[in-house]
Amino acid sequence: MAETVDPEALGRWLCAFADAVRDAADELTALDSAIGDADHGANMRRGMTAVVGKLESAPDAGPAALLKSAGMALVSTVGGASGPLYGTLFLRMATAAGDRTELDAAGFAAALRAGLDGVVARGKAAPGDKTMLDALVPAVDALDARLAEGNGLRDALRAAADAADAGSDATIPLVARKGRASYLGERSAGHRDPGAASTALLVRAAAETLG
Amino acid sequence: MTVNGPPVGIVVVSHSRALGTAAAELAREVTAGADVPVSVAAGLDDTTLGTDAAAIATAIATTDRGAGVVVLMDLGSAVLSAELALDLLDDVGADPATRDRTVLCPGPLVEGVVVAAATAATGANRDQVSADAAAALGPKRTHLGYSWEPAP
Numbered sequence: 001m002a003e004t005v006d007p008e009a010l011g012r013w014l015c016a017f018a019d020a021v022r023d024a025a026d027e028l029t030a031l032d033s034a035i036g037d038a039d040h041g042a043n044m045r046r047g048m049t050a051v052v053g054k055l056e057s058a059p060d061a062g063p064a065a066l067l068k069s070a071g072m073a074l075v076s077t078v079g080g081a082s083g084p085l086y087g088t089l090f091l092r093m094a095t096a097a098g099d100r101t102e103l104d105a106a107g108f109a110a111a112l113r114a115g116l117d118g119v120v121a122r123g124k125a126a127p128g129d130k131t132m133l134d135a136l137v138p139a140v141d142a143l144d145a146r147l148a149e150g151n152g153l154r155d156a157l158r159a160a161a162d163a164a165d166a167g168s169d170a171t172i173p174l175v176a177r178k179g180r181a182s183y184l185g186e187r188s189a190g191h192r193d194p195g196a197a198s199t200a201l202l203v204r205a206a207a208e209t210l211g
Numbered sequence: 212m213t214v215n216g217p218p219v220g221i222v223v224v225s226h227s228r229a230l231g232t233a234a235a236e237l238a239r240e241v242t243a244g245a246d247v248p249v250s251v252a253a254g255l256d257d258t259t260l261g262t263d264a265a266a267i268a269t270a271i272a273t274t275d276r277g278a279g280v281v282v283l284m285d286l287g288s289a290v291l292s293a294e295l296a297l298d299l300l301d302d303v304g305a306d307p308a309t310r311d312r313t314v315l316c317p318g319p320l321v322e323g324v325v326v327a328a329a330t331a332a333t334g335a336n337r338d339q340v341s342a343d344a345a346a347a348l349g350p351k352r353t354h355l356g357y358s359w360e361p362a363p
Binding site: 076080081082179 | 266294
């Protein structure tokens with residue numbers, strides 16, 4: 001139970017996310033075929049496979065270099081809107097990590113908050129638009145709240161993962177206002193947002209590997 | 212609007228390399244022999260659909276000859292990737308002034324890139340090139356007598 005997040009821990013997190021995306025790829029693509037262009041699972045699997053490859057080729061990278069490498073791999077290999085959005089998340093986390101060799105719990109939470117702010121700026125979406133933000137915003141809010149109450153990183157991340165799952169569930173009845181699904185208007189209701197689903201996997205992977 | 216100096220460059224961003232390459236080919240037809248640089252950042256490879264912000268940044272960097280670049284995009288992630296590319300210009304070694312000389316044009320891809328190339332060939336500046344490209348659906352709308360306007 002470490003209260004700090006070092007590059008090795010970040011690597012475990014990204015590898016766990018890659019595994020989760022691979023396992024859920026067909027499900028994510030099925031969600032996307034209902035309201036999008038049926039490529040989210042395949043795109044994220046391709047992107048995270050590239051990220052894991054980068055991790056293996058640069059084992060000594062610090063947190064910022066590691067996160068930047070992950071972000072750049074995603075922007076160049078995902079292909080769909082998730083590329084620039086997840087890419088921005090990790091690139092902003094890298095900037096927030098600065099030159100530190102490891103992040104404490106507050107530092108990790110601040111980096112994730114910076115990543116979230118980047119996703120908001122890039123996608124110009126808001127909570128309730130049926131996007132990845134519907135999982136990410138409650139997750140980061142829960143993480144901050146639990147840490148502020150004095151909980152450890154692991155417990156706070158578990159609460160964040162639960163909040164992300166609930167946020168993903170809550171996208172099901174929503175009408176999409178951003179992205180390809182918004183072309184469907186009211187017909188987008190009744191389906192889980194694929195981006196919220198993959199974001200919930202990202203936060204769950206953090207809860208299982210960090211803290 | 213005509214100035215002496217390097218022409219404005221044009222970058223075509225599409226999910227499809229085939230579509231981007233063909234759109235650029237159409238654009239080069241209308242430059243009347245003027246040396247307008249037209250670059251393509253489209254697809255993840257020859258057959259995989261997708262956009263790559265790093266590739267777009269490289270295309271912008273290499274297409275700016277000093278007068279700037281107008282970027283035409285198709286849809287969805289092409290727009291997000293083009294916006295992200297502006298943040299990656301330093302990483303690809305772009306001239307520090309290139310970011311402020313880059314215009315992301317809201318015009319339609321095919322009509323837009325053709326009009327952009329034709330306008331750039333006259334020596335117009337990047338704002339004029341982008342404005343003309345953004346209005347590129349006008350002649351088609353007029354010809355078809357199409358009067359419906361989208362909600363703002």
